[in-house]
Amino acid sequence: MKYCYFPGCSLKGLGRAYEESLLPVMAHLGIQLEELADWNCCGATAYMAVDEAKACVLAARNLALAEKHGGQLLAPCAACYLVLNKTKHYFHDYPEMKRKIDHALSAVGLKYAGDTPVRHPLDILLNDVGLDAIRQKVRRPLAGLKVAPYYGCQIVRPYATFDDQYNPTTMDRLLEALGASVIRYPLKTKCCGGSLTGTVHEAGIRMVYILLNEARKRGAHCLATVCPLCQFNLDAYHAQVTRRYGNVVVPTVYFSQLMGLAFGLPEADLAFKRAAVPFSWRPPPARAPQASVAASK
Amino acid sequence: MKVAMNPQRDGEIRVGFYICHCGHNIAAMVDCPAVARYAEKLPGVVLSRDYKYMCSDPGQELIQRDIREFGLNRVVVASCSPLLHEHTFRAATEAAGLNPFFFHMVNVREHNSWVHTDRHEATEKAKALARAAIARVAHHRALEVKKVPIHPDVLVVGGGIAGIHAALTLAKAGKKVYLVEREPSIGGHMAKFDKTFPTLDCAACILTPKMSEVGTHENITLWSYSEVTKVEGYVGNYTVTVRRKARYVNEDLCTGCQECISNCVYKEPKFPDRFNEGLGKRKPIFIPFPQATPQVVLIDPEVCLNFKRGQLTDKCKKTCVEACGDKKAIDFTQKEETREIRVGTIIVATGFKTFDASRIPQYGYGVFPNVYTALEVERLVNASGPTGGEVVLRDGSHPQAIGVIHCVGSRDNKTNRWCSRVCCMYSLKLAHLLKEHSHAEVYNFYIDMRTPGKSYEEFYDKLLTEGVHFIRGRVGEVTDWAMTPEEEGKLVIRVEDTLAGFVRRIPVDMVVLSTGLEPQADAQAVRRMFNMSCGSEGFFLERHPKLAPVNTFTDGVFLAGACQGPRDIPDTVAQAGAAAAEALVLIDKGFVEQEPNTAFVLEQECSGCKSCVPLCPYTAITFDEAKGKATINEALCKGCGTCVASCPSGSIVQHLFEDDEVFSEIAGILAPT
């Protein structure tokens, strides 16, 4: 299986732990990822605040490049995933926008036909790889680990393509396949505040507090995320949250890191050291693969 | 081009042409005098007039005078839509002694003046239309309106309050009524209510006397636990097939003593009780509710041991049969029955279904145990319900705070766009009853307070004095995570109190969802069976929303109650009475007149290919195997023209739309002015 890979600015920056853990996990599953050459920033939410047409055009450049590259585009960052999908929708639904995109792209010799699927890792893992194949690769089941699955808002709203909009379960099922216990977490799609932790600190911190507190109350050992900004908010502001609200902090990891752990991949490759709040829970040591046990009989 | 044989050629055609000004409606855009002058010169036209209001008495008298004075044998009026005044002018023509079908109407208002902005173009079009009509009417033949006799018996489908009232009205008028009801007892949704708004009458108290009357009236044949499976025929002559399901109890022998239930091998009731919305339990042998009509028990073969063990032998102790004693009403060998009845008119009163609250996962129905639907709460507060009228939660505790959420499933693009009309009133009623039956604080969350009926505003006022908290804000979510100590263990409603101007979090123990009304799940299947249409919302379609709310587009089939649209009990009863009256119109007149635009087969020409037979939407065409020819039942034929167009040998002809009539009209349109 091969996909064209769109990292986005965050996965090269503050969210590098996501890329660092996702690449070895994908490789372990036999999935080839080719980074899209010369990709540009998708614009996230910030550019849309300035100019809608320009924001779409920026994102469309990536889509056009991906089309040239061929294959399906994998966008792990939740914001990139949303922006690229949104641009695709606008391209198809608003003729005026399509005209602007066509015009701008043709100015630099690019063309976008509107076809390239934009996929999320959870979508690929559950639908293309399948949970059975993933279970086969588990060497260190995460038995005893209680995880609060936190999806955030962007991969389910406003478009819910591969999962339910109100109660998504792709990550829940993935984590269970890794042997972890997934707690019932009603805030799984509640907004983390996005960039507000930096700009309107008081509001942002409180939103982070609400998420952490509820996870802690329900006995979670960690939160599992899909979005670099969510991870940043829940993780990097631990000092501010503690100062304001007391000790409610729970470590936040990427689901790919948990996958890597369960597969028995070398820990150094999973970027746990990038987190501000250490995640120190570890599963029991790897057991021998099933195949060799059967062979010895 | 085939021309139908017309033995009645009248010699010289003498046409009288009239164009109506219709005040300014036509005259503002069409130069009527010019059209009249133009028509005067057309072949066959004896006189041509323009007039201000043709439909007025003087206008109609003008036509009659001209027919007599000038010996007219054809009349054309160019005015509004035939839907409005074709009948008027045909009557005027007939009053002057001329066959009404020698009259032809052409629409120069809806089809011309109202859709044009250029006076010249509109006038030219009017001339073309006039020319076409005058050419056509020459080919019109004298036709007779057909009379079809009406069978005096009536079928009422659905035994809720609408069906009950319609059936009683007809029965009291001396007509024989078949009342077919799907459930084991009549009563419908109303039987489940506790009190009804705005009077707070006990639903059972006002309903059961009527139910009892239905059960005992000599003119009503009540078939409960039965369904209509087929409807054939046409207005005045319907043949209906009814499937009577097996109760395994003989209705005529059962006295409703319920000893069998007390003696059932199941000492405790175990199975979900549908009448109590699943909140209560019943045994395999049961009666739907205490006041059920007919007062007859029934056995559920899915759970009764006798059936489950597959053999009707001594696997089950059959204590019920023993308890029944010499009444011998229980009959495990009872089979389903199919009955056929003949009726002249049908009233469809199949009611509604409540919105399935689990379609809105944000409200937590089915996830949080203490989220209830309004109908479930009706059973909770009812004295004969599963808790004897006590408001208790699933774990038996009493709620301290209750939230009632309006508009669940209604006024929402994602579920049902319409307003369900009764929910604001019943939410107020439930708020009142909840306060009466508990010590809880009650909060009603609404978007608008819709209380339009008689005494409804008064009811709202009354609720305002009872200490219920009214918060104007549509609830987005019911959650179970707490932000403050008082919210721990509660269901939290987060809502914008739009009137006070801030967002609030309100912890409650119980949430009541005021679910909306929607069409029954099988509405499409039912409408096809009765040859009706559904509106875009899925409710059965009335012929005209203001002027014919109980008629359908199929003659002889009428609508009553919530199957036509969400409504409360007063309107339902009124509508049921109206439907009964409409049926009585047909029955008491004894016959119905049919527009003679029916199709007929030219037998010599028919090649017996049978292509037409399956095409008829009204199943009016049958094939006579002996003759090898198709024949059309005139009374069933609605003149849609499908068979006429499809016949490969051109041997089906339609009155009022024969080839020469149609082609001359086309030629008239296309000719140069």
Next chain:
Amino acid sequence: MMKVTRTIKYDADRVKGFGREIMRVPGCEELESCIQCGTCSGVCPLSIYMDHTPRQVMALTRGDFKNEVLSSQTIWLCASCYACTVECPRGIRITDIMYELKQRAIHEHIYPSHLPIPVLAREFSEMVKRHGRITELLLVIKLFLKTKPFAAVGNWRLGIDLLKTGRLSMATEKIQNRNELGRMLEAVDEKKGAEA
């Protein structure tokens, strides 16, 4: 002396046609069917911080109160989580209307100068235009310098954490075909000019 403020809106306070203008933007047409039910504010996680709730902003926009809307904090507090859009019973794309209002506010320079969010948006877009990608550290530095230089000092602990864990890189991220971006964005302006 008790200070009071008089708030009354005269017809002259309306900017007639503003509502219609917003509703003409593709995707924002449904605003005309708003029934003011308040679901948007009820589900919005940030409505409790806003001077006007999302529902009020919809009413103000539809009512042509342009100045009140563009100078409200609400549009900047919107985190575009789309909860309102998804729940709205009329299918109004509230989040996209918020974006539209943000764009207009930036375009017409109607917002408090030290409010960080529009500044962030502008700096973000400048960086993308110039380099094609975002270098988060540089962006954050620019933001603090332009809004509240001394607050940057208060976040020193956060900064240290990020440096320690190697998440902050000093190197600027860039793409190769930077001029492509410039040309594309110019083409958009051209098209807009042609259509005006």
